[in-house]
Amino acid sequence: xxxxxxxxxxxxxxxxxxxxxxxxxxxxxxxxxxxxxxxxxxxxxxxxxxxxxxxxxxxxxxxxxxxxxxxxxxxxxxxxxxxxxxxxxxxxxxxxxxxxxxxxxxxxxxxxxxxxxxxxxxxxxxxxxxxxxxxxxxxxxxxxxxxxxxxxxxxxxxxxxxxxxxxxxxxxxxxxxxxxxxxxxxxxxxxxxxxxxxxxxxxxxxxxxxxxxxxxxxxxxxxxxx
Amino acid sequence: xxxxxxxxxxxxxxxxxxxxxxxxxxxxxxxxxxxxxxxxxxxxxxxxxxxxxxxxxxxxxxxxxxxxxxxxxxxxxxxxxxxxxxxxxxxxxxxxxxxxxxxxxxxxxxxxxxxx
Ligand SMILES: Nc1nc2c(ncn2[C@@H]2O[C@H](COP(=O)(O)OP(=O)(O)OP(=O)(O)O)[C@@H](O)[C@H]2O)c(=O)[nH]1
Ligand SMILES: [Mg+2]
Ligand SMILES: [Zn+2]
Numbered sequence: 195x196x197x198x199x200x201x202x203x204x205x206x207x208x209x210x211x212x213x214x215x216x217x218x219x220x221x222x223x224x225x226x227x228x229x230x231x232x233x234x235x236x237x238x239x240x241x242x243x244x245x246x247x248x249x250x251x252x253x254x255x256x257x258x259x260x261x262x263x264x265x266x267x268x269x270x271x272x273x274x275x276x277x278x279x280x281x282x283x284x285x286x287x288x289x290x291x292x293x294x295x296x297x298x299x300x301x302x303x304x305x306x307x308x309x310x311x312x313x314x315x316x317x318x319x320x321x322x323x324x325x326x327x328x329x330x331x332x333x334x335x336x337x338x339x340x341x342x343x344x345x346x347x348x349x350x351x352x353x354x355x356x357x358x359x360x361x362x363x364x365x366x367x368x369x370x371x372x373x374x375x376x377x378x379x380x381x382x383x384x385x386x387x388x389x390x391x392x393x394x395x396x397x398x399x400x401x402x403x404x405x406x407x408x409x410x411x412x413x414x415x416x417x418x419x420x
Numbered sequence: 421x422x423x424x425x426x427x428x429x430x431x432x433x434x435x436x437x438x439x440x441x442x443x444x445x446x447x448x449x450x451x452x453x454x455x456x457x458x459x460x461x462x463x464x465x466x467x468x469x470x471x472x473x474x475x476x477x478x479x480x481x482x483x484x485x486x487x488x489x490x491x492x493x494x495x496x497x498x499x500x501x502x503x504x505x506x507x508x509x510x511x512x513x514x515x516x517x518x519x520x521x522x523x524x525x526x527x528x529x530x531x532x533x534x535x536x
Binding site: 195196197198199202203205206207284285317319320342346349375377378379381382 | 422425426429430432433437438441443451456457458504505506507508514515516524525526527528529530531532533534
């Protein structure tokens with residue numbers, strides 16, 4: 195017997211992702227999926243960003259990590275709360291793992307959910323988590339050929355953060371190459387330059403986040419009761 | 421490197437569908453892979469060998485058909501074939517497109533034997 199299916203693979207994941215998206219919408223928050231290679235500065239940026247958003251806006255965090263709780267521990271001090279997902283052998287997060295984490299998080303009080311994906315430039319691109327935006331980080335030490343090497347993830351990005359730009363004068367990195375490679379994938383894609391250690395670009399980045407949140411939750415934004 | 425993740429997702433779906441349709445053994449699985457998803461057939465076959473183990477698909481073959489990409493410029497509506505690294509419209513010289521084909525991995529069909 196031949197069964198004709200004609201269904202997208204990973205449809206199950208995508209259906210759960212859609213549910214997550216509804217939860218985010220109902221809670222009136224912006225969900226951000228942070229994707230990059232290992233060590234490009236995701237956790238450091240999250241730490242700074244969460245602190246920067248306080249006290250007006252609060253952030254809940256979901257961290258995917260292969261084995262340890264190190265990243266989660268670093269985020270605890272300023273985050274509303276943190277859920278840690280040990281992904282074990284898997285090199286990316288699944289929507290159902292995020293869904294399970296959400297059950298234990300105080301999302302009704304949060305303005306943002308930051309999801310730190312597992313360090314990997316390929317597989318996280320295949321798995322929708324229900325996020326509103328994908329932010330892809332590329333750090334200067336990784337080299338200026340990475341957009342050309344991993345075009346798919348950059349094409350899926352809503353924003354590119356060029357991180358560790360304090361190292362620009364020190365390492366050989368052709369900024370124009372990266373800009374041109376991105377222009378060929380998505381001419382409208384915005385690129386922000388960030389240094390979490392020097393604070394460069396933080397204002398623009400935080401403004402971008404606030405604007406996106408406004409745009410996404412808009413009228414559904416939380417009312418502050420007097 | 422993402423072939424393994426895809427193969428795992430594929431097998432979950434295949435087994436589910438086989439169950440619903442009362443298949444006791446699966447002989448062939450056909451998938452269409454969009455060029456833009458960068459699925460390497462040889463690597464996908466390797467991954468498939470790993471995930472079919474100890475399932476009702478343990479003797480199944482995987483047929484992979486690659487789908488060429490097609491995109492449409494959002495500005496001038498011209499349709500063209502993009503490259504992995506180049507989505508520039510030949511008319512506008514801007515990469516602002518809707519991908520019409522080649523961005524999906526689709527499970528087309530499953531062939532197998534029904535229980536009794
Ligand atoms: N020079 C410089 N170093 C940075 C910057 N941001 C982070 N780092 C350093 O980069 C290293 C990795 O930073 P993390 O924030 O742990 O990176 P990550 O992306 O979370 O890493 P994984 O979760 O393991 O993938 C640390 O040693 C940081 O101190 C920066 O803006 N400039
Ligand atoms: Mg980290
Ligand atoms: Zn055009």
